[in-house]
Amino acid sequence: xxxxxxxxxxxxxxxxxxxxxxxxxxxxxxxxxxxxxxxxxxxxxxxxxxxxxxxxxxxxxxxxxxxxxxxxxxxxxxxxxxxxxxxxxxxxxxxxxxxxxxxxxxxxxxxxxxxxxxxxxxxxxxxxxxxxxxxxxxxxxxxxxxxxxxxxxxxxxxxxxxxxxxxxxxxxxxxxxxxxxxxxxxxxxxxxxxxxxxxxxxxxxxxxxxxxxxxxxxxxxxxxxxxxxxxxxxxxxxxxxxxxxxxxxxxxxxxxxxxxxxxxxxxxxxxxxxxxxxxxxxxxxxxxxxxxxxxxxxxxxxxxxxxxxxxxxxxxxxxxxxxxxxxxxxxxxxxxxxxxxxxxxxxxxxxxxxxxxxxxxxxxxxxxxxxxxxxxxxxxxxxxxxxxxxx
Amino acid sequence: xxxxxxxxxxxxxxxxxxxxxxxxxxxxxxxxxxxxxxxxxxxxxxxxxxxxxxxxxxxxxxxxxxxxxxxxxxxxxxxxxxxxxxxxxxxxxxxxxxxxxxxxxxxxxxxxxxxxxxxxxxxxxxxxxxxxxxxxxxxxxxxxxxxxxxxxxxxxxxxxxxxxxxxxxxxxxxxxxxxxxxxxxxxxxxxxxxxxxxxxxxxxxxxxxxxxxxxxxxxxxxxxxxxxxxxxxxxxxxxxxxxxxxxxxxxxxxxxxxxxxxxxxxxxxxxxxxxxxxxxxxxxxxxxxxxxxxxxxxxxxxxxxxxxxxxxxxxxxxxxxxxxxxxxxxxxxxxxxxxxxxxxxxxxxxxxxxxxxxxxxxxxxxxxxxxxxxxxxxxxxxxxxxxxxxx
Numbered sequence: 001x002x003x004x005x006x007x008x009x010x011x012x013x014x015x016x017x018x019x020x021x022x023x024x025x026x027x028x029x030x031x032x033x034x035x036x037x038x039x040x041x042x043x044x045x046x047x048x049x050x051x052x053x054x055x056x057x058x059x060x061x062x063x064x065x066x067x068x069x070x071x072x073x074x075x076x077x078x079x080x081x082x083x084x085x086x087x088x089x090x091x092x093x094x095x096x097x098x099x100x101x102x103x104x105x106x107x108x109x110x111x112x113x114x115x116x117x118x119x120x121x122x123x124x125x126x127x128x129x130x131x132x133x134x135x136x137x138x139x140x141x142x143x144x145x146x147x148x149x150x151x152x153x154x155x156x157x158x159x160x161x162x163x164x165x166x167x168x169x170x171x172x173x174x175x176x177x178x179x180x181x182x183x184x185x186x187x188x189x190x191x192x193x194x195x196x197x198x199x200x201x202x203x204x205x206x207x208x209x210x211x212x213x214x215x216x217x218x219x220x221x222x223x224x225x226x227x228x229x230x231x232x233x234x235x236x237x238x239x240x241x242x243x244x245x246x247x248x249x250x251x252x253x254x255x256x257x258x259x260x261x262x263x264x265x266x267x268x269x270x271x272x273x274x275x276x277x278x279x280x281x282x283x284x285x286x287x288x289x290x291x292x293x294x295x296x297x298x299x300x301x302x303x304x305x306x307x308x309x310x311x312x313x314x315x316x317x318x319x320x321x322x323x324x325x326x327x328x329x330x331x332x333x334x335x336x337x338x339x340x341x342x343x344x345x346x347x348x349x350x351x352x353x354x355x356x357x358x359x360x361x362x363x364x365x366x367x368x369x370x371x372x373x374x375x376x377x378x379x380x381x382x383x384x385x386x387x388x389x390x391x
Numbered sequence: 392x393x394x395x396x397x398x399x400x401x402x403x404x405x406x407x408x409x410x411x412x413x414x415x416x417x418x419x420x421x422x423x424x425x426x427x428x429x430x431x432x433x434x435x436x437x438x439x440x441x442x443x444x445x446x447x448x449x450x451x452x453x454x455x456x457x458x459x460x461x462x463x464x465x466x467x468x469x470x471x472x473x474x475x476x477x478x479x480x481x482x483x484x485x486x487x488x489x490x491x492x493x494x495x496x497x498x499x500x501x502x503x504x505x506x507x508x509x510x511x512x513x514x515x516x517x518x519x520x521x522x523x524x525x526x527x528x529x530x531x532x533x534x535x536x537x538x539x540x541x542x543x544x545x546x547x548x549x550x551x552x553x554x555x556x557x558x559x560x561x562x563x564x565x566x567x568x569x570x571x572x573x574x575x576x577x578x579x580x581x582x583x584x585x586x587x588x589x590x591x592x593x594x595x596x597x598x599x600x601x602x603x604x605x606x607x608x609x610x611x612x613x614x615x616x617x618x619x620x621x622x623x624x625x626x627x628x629x630x631x632x633x634x635x636x637x638x639x640x641x642x643x644x645x646x647x648x649x650x651x652x653x654x655x656x657x658x659x660x661x662x663x664x665x666x667x668x669x670x671x672x673x674x675x676x677x678x679x680x681x682x683x684x685x686x687x688x689x690x691x692x693x694x695x696x697x698x699x700x701x702x703x704x705x706x707x708x709x710x711x712x713x714x715x716x717x718x719x720x721x722x723x724x725x726x727x728x729x730x731x732x733x734x735x736x737x738x739x740x741x742x743x744x745x746x747x748x749x750x751x752x753x754x755x756x757x758x759x760x761x762x763x764x765x766x767x768x769x770x771x772x773x774x775x776x777x778x779x780x781x782x
Contacts, residue, residue: 031662115665123665144662204646204673208638211674212631218666219627221612226666236610240603244635247599252735255595261704271422271535274506274514274698275609275617282595283602307665313652341732344643 016045016103017071017085019119024156027114030311033143037128040157041119042066042111045095046103048162055163056101057154058110059171059178060090061374062245062305063297065118068110069095069103091172093377100381100391106167111157113178114150115142115304123300124229140226142304146311147174147181154178155186165189168388169330172196172373173343174305177312180351184314187328192388194333196380197340197364197373199347200321200354201313206342209248210310213241217299226300238299239290241306246289248342251369255282321354328356333387335380337364337372362387407436407494408462408476410510415547418505421702424534428519431548432510433457433502436486437494439553446554447492448545449501450562450569451481452765453636453696454688456509459501460486460494482563484768491772491782497558502548504569505541506533506695514691515620531617533695537702538565542572549580556580559779560721563587563764564734565696568703571742575705578719583779585724587771588731588755588764590738591712591745592704597733600639601701604632608690617691629690630681632697637680639733642760646673712745719747724778726771728755728763753778 019041027035043066048055058068069089073082095101095108112120123142126135158166169190171179176198183193202210220237222228247255259282263269267278279287318324334352336345348361362383366372373380385391410432418426434457439446449459460480464473486492486499503511514533517526549557560581562570567589574584593601611628613619638646650673654660658669670678709715725743727736739752753774757763764771776782 029663033663140664140666142665144665144668146661201652203643204650204652204671205638205643207650207652207671207673208634208646208677211671211677212634212638215627215631215634216607216610219607219631220610236606240606240610243599243603243606247596247603252594252596255599259595259598261592261595261598270537270702272420272424273531274533274535274695275531277535277698280595280598280602280701282598286599286602304665307668310671311661 014047015071015073015077015085017043017067017069017089018073018077018081019043019066019084021119022157022160024153024160027149027153029143029149030146031144035114035121035143035145036131038114038121038153039119039125040111040114040153042109042157043068043071045069045071045108046106048107052163053167054106055158055161055166056106056108056168056170057158057166057182058091058095058108059169059175060110060113061171061173061175062309063293063302064090064175065116066110066112068108090374091377094381100384101168101170102391109157109161109163111154113305113308114153115145115301115308117298117301122298123226123304124298137229139229139300142226142300144307144311145304147178147308148185148316150308151178151181151185154182155189158189165191167390168192168194170194170196171198173198173370174309174312176343177202177309180314181312183328183330183332184318184324187330190328190330192331192333193328194335194384194388195348195351196335197337197343197348197370199343200351201315202310203347207310209244209342210306212244213306214303216240216244217303220299223299226303228299234299235294238297238302239294241302242290242293243286246286249370251339251341251367253339254368259285321350325354326356331388332359333384334359334361335364335373335383336361337366337370337376339366339368339372340370342370405438406462406464406468406476408434408458408460408480409464409468409472410434410457410475412510413548413551415544415551418540418544420534420540421537422535426505426512426534426536427522429505429512429544430510431502431505431544433500433548434459434462436460436462436499437497439498443554444558445497446549446552446557447497447499447559447561448549448557448573449482449486449499450560450566451501451504452562452564452566453700454684454693455481455566456507457501457503459499481765482768485772491775492559492561493782500548500552500554502545504696504699505544506536506692506699508689508692513689514617514695515689528620530620530691533617533691535698535702536695538569538572538699539576539707541699542569542576545573546577546580556582558781559583559585561585561587562589564589564761565700565703567734568593568700571705572703574719574721574723575709575715578721581719581721583722583724584719585726585775585779586739586742587726588728588734588761590734591742592706593701594738598701600635600733601697603635604697605694607631607635608694611690614690617694619690625690626685629688629693630685632693633681633684634677637677640761642730642732642758644730645759650676712741716745717747722779723750724775725750725752726755726764726774727752728757728761728767730757730759730763731761733761
């Protein structure tokens with residue numbers, strides 16, 4: 001994705017779905033390191049009310065970006081900016097004029113996670129002169145940034161935008177983890193929190209899958225320890241990481257019905273050489289997913305946000321899950337996808353049951369597995385309208 | 392594993408659990424290629440009855456070997472041979488004197504799959520002089536050998552051993568697929584067939600996981616297109632393939648209870664550098680699984696048997712599943728592991744329901760997922776005794 005922005009600082013005119021930038025200063029990390037001179041990229045939709053009470057924070061998943069829905073950049077904007085603004089977003093239909101999150105009423109903000117590659121400071125960002133006079137990309141020097149760290153950065157963005165508290169904090173998958181972390185880290189700044197297809201902490205299995213994805217990238221000879229920016233990018237490793245992840249995002253049922261054991265086109269999976277046989281259709285599908293991601297995402301960013309997901313644990317340093325959640329005072333919406341086999345519905349149950357005022361988990365029905373959280377926007381819209389007074 | 396054999400040809404003295412070799416000639420493959428001068432490695436336990444009616448064929452899984460249970464090589468055998476024979480096998484307890492498959496009554500044969508690296512012809516085997524005057528290892532030239540192809544080779548082994556028909560053909564995981572293929576390809580030679588934690592064909596999801604594992608190896612720079620035998624072996628790629636596979640072999644419940652989110656020893660998963668942080672305990676576990684396999688298995692063999700597993704489809708060229716099975720006349724035992732998420736119990740159901748005389752699927756209860764088929768030998772013993780008259 002080409003990042004087309006309108007400059008930094010607080011927004012003055014309404015430009016929905018246009019990337020903007022905010023300096024949030026040096027970020028002290030949980031590890032004790034400091035990431036200097038951090039920028040957050042973000043997009044907004046709608047207008048912030050005078051009392052600042054109508055703000056909604058939407059947070060993306062692992063390889064997501066700031067473009068949660070289409071918008072408009074205005075007639076005077078450059079063509080590329082207009083096109084980028086008008087492109088459909090990754091939660092199209094959930095957010096917009098008249099949608100469940102109605103941008104005629106609410107002011108929606110969607111920031112890019114720290115470490116990402118959609119405008120926020122990440123491993124491909126040139127290090128500031130204070131850290132590297134040559135201003136080379138961070139690369140291998142980029143620190144581990146936890147979900148909690150990124151929430152701290154986002155709190156500064158809220159400060160800069162004049163938002164004391166969010167009417168609603170909402171995210172799916174890793175974005176759901178970020179939403180939960182927001183509610184626990186800044187309970188006084190979150191009035192409703194919607195956690196979709198996510199849990200209170202990355203599970204052992206997610207750590208295991210996470211390791212395989214990181215290794216897929218690190219073992220690519222072009223990875224060069226993370227400092228590949230002057231050379232060939234480790235697209236094969238990134239593609240393999242994506243394939244592994246993508247299988248966990250879907251369901252075996254879907255793969256069976258869409259692809260079965262069919263060969264891809266005229267290719268012959270039967271050989272004759274094991275090393276050079278044709279592909280099954282499901283392999284072609286994974287190849288497509290891999291090259292799509294490799295064409296739009298930075299491998300180091302993948303590593304860093306993958307590590308962030310692995311770091312996710314709202315209980316870290318806060319006792320039991322119940323104790324960690326005791327400090328929260330928001331209304332909670334917990335949503336699980338029934339066929340999810342990466343963020344199991346039982347993780348959603350664990351979160352819902354440990355709340356100060358336990359809620360019932362709402363289920364999105366989907367044959368697709370985890371990605372149902374992105375696909376089933378109608379169901380999700382209905383759940384949000386049912387559960388969040390005012391929507 | 393060091394292969395310690397006693398020479399080729401039909402066995403003369405009783406040496407249980409000792410690797411032997413049988414030449415089975417040129418193997419015409421489904422793809423139309425020919426793999427010349429194929430050798431099968433195998434082990435046996437017990438004695439073949441005069442009428443040849445007590446023979447049991449046991450078939451191993453993806454990275455398995457011929458050593459299904461311990462045995463004895465006799466006092467006169469070399470020490471290494473004795474040690475190898477006496478080592479516990481991968482289905483220890485299921486097979487042996489007095490066990491469910493009682494080697495005082497039955498003659499058990501366990502061959503290494505074609506393409507493997509435990510003595511049968513595989514990619515690391517020097518090509519015969521007829522194919523390569525320099526007798527270099529097959530490497531990248533090794534053909535795709537389907538499950539059906541390997542069954543053809545095993546039928547020649549049965550011929551050489553004087554076994555007209557097997558009392559029982561038994562296997563788990565890929566071995567279960569081999570067992571089912573035996574029953575369909577040679578219906579007149581199989582009296583009972585036990586298919587454990589396997590299905591009638593590799594599923595779309597198994598093809599997907601299979602692709603990631605093959606790519607993990609192929610993308611290792613030391614893989615060298617498959618011709619790495621003179622140089623460094625692609626152990627990192629093989630290790631990554633194993634990690635991916637191993638997660639699919641276990642259950643999220645097991646990973647959660649065994650490892651949770653604990654760090655490994657004194658290591659610090661929190662950083663500070665994303666590229667060089669400490670490990671979680673579950674990562675150390677996967678590292679261990681990876682290096683164990685890389686120390687005992689050939690990467691090309693992994694690719695070739697992985698491709699064989701992907702090729703598994705007892706219906707290929709035989710119509711519907713029901714039509715393919717209509718030719719069989721054996722007694723069937725279909726066993727599923729309740730927590731299996733690689734070979735789902737529903738695959739076992741599909742097989743059981745399509746039989747000429749449908750049977751009820753028997754379930755092994757295990758918290759471990761697919762690997763329960765290796766771990767729960769007591770349950771499996773009981774099921775086999777219940778279902779196979781004579782055991």
